[in-house]
Amino acid sequence: MTDERYAIADTSQMLSPSLVIFRDLVESNLAEMVRIAGSPARLRPHCKTHKMREVIELELARGITRHKCATIAEAEMLAQAGVRDIFWAYNPVGPNIRRVVRFLEKYPQVKLAVTGDDARPIAMLAEELAAVQPVVDDRLAAPSTERDWPVVDDGAKHGSVEVLLDIDCGQHRTGRPVGPAARLLYQQIARMKGVTPGGLHLYDGHNHQKDVSERRAAVHAIWQSAAKFRDELLADGLPVPRIVAGGTASFPIFAAIDDPAIELSPGTIVFHDWGYGVSFPDLNFSVAALVFTRVISRPADDRVTLDLGYKAVASDPPAGSRVLFPALPGAEAVLQNEEHLVLKTPEASRFQPGDELWGMPRHICPTSALHKEVYVVSGGRLIGTWAVASRDRVLTV
Numbered sequence: 603m604t605d606e607r608y609a610i611a612d613t614s615q616m617l618s619p620s621l622v623i624f625r626d627l628v629e630s631n632l633a634e635m636v637r638i639a640g641s642p643a644r645l646r647p648h649c650k651t652h653k654m655r656e657v658i659e660l661e662l663a664r665g666i667t668r669h670k671c672a673t674i675a676e677a678e679m680l681a682q683a684g685v686r687d688i689f690w691a692y693n694p695v696g697p698n699i700r701r702v703v704r705f706l707e708k709y710p711q712v713k714l715a716v717t718g719d720d721a722r723p724i725a726m727l728a729e730e731l732a733a734v735q736p737v738v739d740d741r742l743a744a745p746s747t748e749r750d751w752p753v754v755d756d757g758a759k760h761g762s763v764e765v766l767l768d769i770d771c772g773q774h775r776t777g778r779p780v781g782p783a784a785r786l787l788y789q790q791i792a793r794m795k796g797v798t799p800g801g802l803h804l805y806d807g808h809n810h811q812k813d814v815s816e817r818r819a820a821v822h823a824i825w826q827s828a829a830k831f832r833d834e835l836l837a838d839g840l841p842v843p844r845i846v847a848g849g850t851a852s853f854p855i856f857a858a859i860d861d862p863a864i865e866l867s868p869g870t871i872v873f874h875d876w877g878y879g880v881s882f883p884d885l886n887f888s889v890a891a892l893v894f895t896r897v898i899s900r901p902a903d904d905r906v907t908l909d910l911g912y913k914a915v916a917s918d919p920p921a922g923s924r925v926l927f928p929a930l931p932g933a934e935a936v937l938q939n940e941e942h943l944v945l946k947t948p949e950a951s952r953f954q955p956g957d958e959l960w961g962m963p964r965h966i967c968p969t970s971a972l973h974k975e976v977y978v979v980s981g982g983r984l985i986g987t988w989a990v991a992s993r994d995r996v997l998t999v
């Protein structure tokens with residue numbers, strides 16, 4: 603690797619294929635994230651990109667106390683790292699409802715929030731939670747129809763989980779569009795015992811316009827309708843304590859909006875990746891995670907085969923564009939199997955089995971989850987390994 607930032611004193615004992623985290627670059631990405639946000643208090647970064655406790659500890663050290671996750675295992679990892687304010691940005695359904703209760707029993711010090719976009723599973727969660735709350739309302743005994751969830755009429759909430767109403771702002775993945783149905787649902791949440799309305803979740807993963815002024819216009823349009831909707835809820839007398847908004851591409855735009863309810867939730871930027879680097883030239887983050895691979899064969903004069911199959915680097919980008927090799931920019935990835943990647947390159951004769959190559963994953967988030975642990979480099983030296991702690995679906999609850 604010619605880029606000095608990725609120089610390592612000795613790679614001879616490093617296993618391949620592996621994922622290598624450059625801690626100093628992670629630190630500079632975090633510093634840039636906080637700078638853009640204006641304050642660590644405005645951030646709620648998503649941990650799904652890395653799933654590593656040590657990264658959370660770096661964020662906590664920077665004063666970032668609010669965190670976001672996609673699975674209960676990630677929530678548990680956050681709790682174990684000392685996070686006390688966790689937003690599980692996912693709709694609990696099925697046995698996961700019971701897991702929320704178990705999570706709170708195990709981590710009573712954690713303030714947990716979840717998303718919701720449908721009255722039935724939210725009511726099921728509310729009932730489970732109300733059943734374990736110390737103050738019991740008689741009306742809880744007979745929950746019945748969809749329109750008659752157990753309610754409190756005095757606003758008293760006892761150790762409640764907060765439910766953020768998931769707003770579909772254009773991605774059409776989850777959520778409700780702002781409007782009367784969403785407003786009614788928020789009112790219903792406010793009336794359920796066991797849960798509390800926690801605000802709005804506004805994830806705009808479709809706002810990936812390369813042109814930053816186009817992206818800005820799209821984000822502002824979303825924000826205007828969400829803020830108007832928030833004002834309607836406030837006029838209903840309902841609390842809207844926060845609006846968790848944005849990913850890597852949009853959080854700088856949300857950050858420039860002066861509204862104390864906004865919490866910014868980028869994820870990928872902690873490690874960044876080749877894909878986002880190409881897509882968002884306006885962002886000033888460094889790729890802080892590389893894959894390390896070795897040549898295992900030279901099956902033809904113009905071919906180099908690496909030990910970098912799709913069990914070591916994410917395969918959701920199209921075949922042929924899953925990893926960039928800065929040392930071989932013109933190489934064409936012609937075949938990838940579980941444990942093999944075949945490159946076609948006129949420079950093949952430069953390589954022998956055992957030679958090392960560094961690659962930039964196009965999509966780092968699923969790549970992290972393919973590795974049980976990662977190497978960590980700082981100051982040009984290998985300083986240890988970090989476990990990808992929440993790559994497992996279940997930790998203990």
Ligand SMILES: Cc1ncc(COP(=O)(O)O)c(C=O)c1O
Pocket residue numbers: 648691805807848849850851867868869870871
């Ligand atoms: C709900 C939610 N919030 C935040 C993020 C972070 O977005 P990004 O990875 O673009 O930073 C994601 C990414 O998938 C997400 O699904």
